[in-house]
Amino acid sequence: MELSHRFSRLALVLVGVLVVTGCRKPRGADVQVDGSSTVFPITEAVAEKLRDEQPDIRVTVAKSGTGGGMKKFGKGEIDICDASREMKSGEADVCTANGIKYDKFMVAYDGIAVCVNPQNDWCQTLTVDQLKQLFSLDSPINTWKDLNEEWPDEEIKLYGPGADSGTYDSFNEQVLGKDTKVRTGYTQSEEDNLLVNGIAQEKYALGYFGFAYYVENSDRLTVLSVDPGDGNPVKPTMETIRDKSYTPLSRPLYIYVSLDSFKQPKVQEFVKFYLDNAAELSKKVGYVPVADEIGEENQAKFNALTGEGSGEAEEAAAEPNA
Incomplete structure (x- = not known):
């Protein structure tokens, strides 16, 4: 994969440095991005391609998890928050309290991959109910045999994202449900490569x-099919994620953009470049490009925000927290 080596880089990618004064936040670059580790590979790829084509625009990209990024975004500390889920009501309240107006763009689709070690030759599929049993608080499931009498009587070593991760929130909402508390005591991290290496x-x-992250490490991992409960297990692929047959673990990915930051020409140019290149670069790093109609909606929203659109475009760009 053309950009494969980039996953193992440092969580903070610095593409040049520029000190800007007179801003509401300390600045070390023209554009500051933080948030989801899932969206990070796309944003990193966009920043690096932009550096090659427009080296005068300097971008920092970090990955502290969707929740971590939202905390900074709500305080006006960053220009853009990568997000693997939609903003929560409490996060929106913080933005409102701090006068942060924003808009969001859907940039790709992703699936949450459930993976095991390649030496695992007994489990190819899990049901959503089995996953719920496994990750629920006070779960009686400790060994593979607890899941299936025919499987090894060996402790399951669990790995998953930390609580600041949008992937953590998405998985728990889709698999456990809103009223189910999450199991504790297993290895959690917002650094996906740590999870990959552990498994x-x-x-x-x-x-x-x-x-x-599975695609990047497919030679080191085995991905499981997930049965939503109808007896028809589906393995995550580009196709099953896009057509949502990989259910319930397919999801959209977003960037949230501060409208105050968007007034800065270089932030605006970065967002334009992102939308123009998201389809190509998301596919290169293992994600699924958004449908054409979503791309058109993104462009209409961008045009309205820049004053280039009117009518229907302006309606598409209505500020969600204005």
């Missing part, structure tokens, strides 16, 4: 993270 090194491990 790759432990025969009896199981964990989950964004599909792109």
